[in-house]
Amino acid sequence: MAFYAFYFALYAQIAIGITFMPLWLKAQGLSEAAIGTCFAAAALIAVVVNPLIGAFADRTRQNKAILIGLIICATFTTLALTAINGAFWVAMVFLLYRALIAPHIPLAESILIANLTASRLDFGQVRAWGSASVIATTLLCGFLIGAFDTQAILYLLVATLLAQIVTSTGLPARARESHPPITTTAILLALRNRGFLLLLGSAAISQACHGVFYAYSTFRWLEAGHSTSLIGIFWSIGVGVEIIAFVFGKRIATFLSPGKIILVACIAGTLRWGVFGLSAEFAPTLAVQILQGATLGLAQVGVAHYMRQNIAPEFLSSATGVYWAAAGLITALAILASAWLYPINSSYVFYFTALLCAFATAMAALMGDSEHPGPKAATVPLSQPPHR
Numbered sequence: 573m574a575f576y577a578f579y580f581a582l583y584a585q586i587a588i589g590i591t592f593m594p595l596w597l598k599a600q601g602l603s604e605a606a607i608g609t610c611f612a613a614a615a616l617i618a619v620v621v622n623p624l625i626g627a628f629a630d631r632t633r634q635n636k637a638i639l640i641g642l643i644i645c646a647t648f649t650t651l652a653l654t655a656i657n658g659a660f661w662v663a664m665v666f667l668l669y670r671a672l673i674a675p676h677i678p679l680a681e682s683i684l685i686a687n688l689t690a691s692r693l694d695f696g697q698v699r700a701w702g703s704a705s706v707i708a709t710t711l712l713c714g715f716l717i718g719a720f721d722t723q724a725i726l727y728l729l730v731a732t733l734l735a736q737i738v739t740s741t742g743l744p745a746r747a748r749e750s751h752p753p754i755t756t757t758a759i760l761l762a763l764r765n766r767g768f769l770l771l772l773g774s775a776a777i778s779q780a781c782h783g784v785f786y787a788y789s790t791f792r793w794l795e796a797g798h799s800t801s802l803i804g805i806f807w808s809i810g811v812g813v814e815i816i817a818f819v820f821g822k823r824i825a826t827f828l829s830p831g832k833i834i835l836v837a838c839i840a841g842t843l844r845w846g847v848f849g850l851s852a853e854f855a856p857t858l859a860v861q862i863l864q865g866a867t868l869g870l871a872q873v874g875v876a877h878y879m880r881q882n883i884a885p886e887f888l889s890s891a892t893g894v895y896w897a898a899a900g901l902i903t904a905l906a907i908l909a910s911a912w913l914y915p916i917n918s919s920y921v922f923y924f925t926a927l928l929c930a931f932a933t934a935m936a937a938l939m940g941d942s943e944h945p946g947p948k949a950a951t952v953p954l955s956q957p958p959h960r
Contacts, residue, residue, distance in 0.1 A: 574744070575698045575743065579705070580701050580702065581732055581735035582676060582680060584735065585736065586706070587705065587713070588725060591804070592710075592713050592714070592717065592725050594611075594787065594790055595722055595800075597663075597666065601659040602659050604911075604914060608907050611786075612905075615900040615904035617667060617670060618897060619898075621671050622675055622678050622897040625638065625642075626678055629679060629889040635889060636683065639683070639743075640737065640740050642672050643733060643736045649668050651730060653669065654726050675893070681892050683744070685879055685885075685888055685892075686885045687744050694821075695821065695877075695880075697819065699818045699876075700819050703811045704811075704815055706808075706814075707807075707815075711804050712728070714803065716728060767882060768882075768891075770936070770938055771878055771895065772898040773932065774834050774835070775834045775871050776899040777902055777929070777931065777932040777935070778838050778929055780902035781841055781867075783906065784907055784922075791914075792848075792852045792921075795852070796852040798854075810860075813861065813869070817865040817866065817868075817870050818869050818872075821869070824870070830878035831874070833871075835933065837866050837868075838871075838932040838933040841863075841866075841867045841933075842933060845929060849919045849921070849926060852918075909924060
C-alpha cells in the first residue's frame with residue numbers, strides 16, 4: 573500500500589499545480605504572459621535538474637532519501653510563498669519551488685518501475701491512484717477557491733506535501749546493485765540509441781503538449797464563460813477517463829507494443845488539441861477531456877513499459893530523468909511560443925500543439941522496429957542499443 577498512498581499524495585500536489593496554481597499567480601499580480609513565461613522557465617530548470625538528480629541517484633542508490641529531502645525543502649518553500657509579496661519575488665520563489673519538485677515524478681517512477689516485480693505491482697494500477705487523487709483534489713480545490721479565495725491553494729498544497737513526507741517513508745529503499753554506476757558518458761551515449769531517441773521524439777513531445785494545456789486551458793475555459801467549479805469538473809472528467817486507461821494498461825500492453833501504445837496516444841493528441849483549438853464550449857470540451865485517457869493515460873503506460881523492457885534497472889533514474897528533461901525542454905519551448913500566440917488568439921495555442929502531436933505521431937510510427945520484443949530487454953543498459 574505504500575506506493576498507492578504515496579502516489580495519491582504526489583498527484584494531489586501535481587493536481588493543484590497544473591489546474592489552479594496559474595490562478596494563484598495571477599492573483600499575485602502576474603499577467604497571463606508572465607505566468608506562461610514562469611511555467612516555461614520552470615520547465616527549463618527541470619531540463620537541468622532532472623538529469624543531474626537522476627544521475628546522482630543512480631550513483632548513490634539513495635533514490636528514497638533524495639526524494640524525501642526534496643519534498644521537505646519544497647514544503648518550506650511553499651510556506652515561504654504564503655508570506656511573500658510582489659510579483660517579482662513571488663515568481664522567483666515559485667521557480668525555486670518548481671526546481672525542488674521537478675525530480676519528484678522521475679525519482680518516484682524509477683523506484684516504482686525497479687520494484688514492480690518484487691512488490692508484485694502493476695504500474696497502471698498504482699498510477700490510477702494518482703489520477704484518482706487528481707479528481708478529488710481538483711474538486712476540493714475548486715470548492716475551496718469558490719468558498720474562500722486563491723490563498724486556499726497554497727494551504728492545500730502544503731497539506732499535500734506533508735502527506736508526501738509521511739507516505740514516502742514507507743517506500744522501499746533501493747538496493748545497492750553490483751552493477752557499476754552510470755556515468756555522464758553513458759547518459760550521452762544513450763542519445764545513440766534510436767529507440768530511446770524516438771521515445772523522446774514521440775512520447776516526450778506528446779506530454780509536453782499537456783504542459784501547454786495545463787498553462788492555458790483554465791484561462792481558455794474562463795474566456796468561454798465557464799466557472800471555476802465547472803472547470804474542476806472538466807478536469808475530473810479527463811482524469812476519470814485517464815484512470816480507466818491506467819487500470820486496463822497492463823491488458824492493453826499484452827496486445828500492443830509500447831511503441832504502438834504511444835502511437836495511439838499521439839494520434840489522439842492531434843485530434844484532442846485540434847478540437848480544443850476550434851472550440852472551448854461545453855460539448856467540445858467533453859470530447860477533449862474524454863481523449864485524455866489516450867493522450868496521457870496510454871502515453872504514460874507506453875513509456876513505463878518501454879522503460880521496463882528496454883532499460884536496465886541500474887539505469888532507470890537516469891533514463892527517466894533524461895526523458896522528463898526532454899519533455900521539460902520541449903514544454904518550455906512550447907509554452908514560450910504559446911505565450912506569444914495566446915494574446916493573438918487562444919485557439920492558435922492549441923492548433924500549435926496539434927501540429928506538435930502530428931509530428932510526434934510520425935516519430936511513434938517509427939518506434940516499432942526499434943523495440944526489443946522479449947522480456948530480456950530489461951537487461952539492456954541505457955548506453956547501448958537493444959540486441960536483436
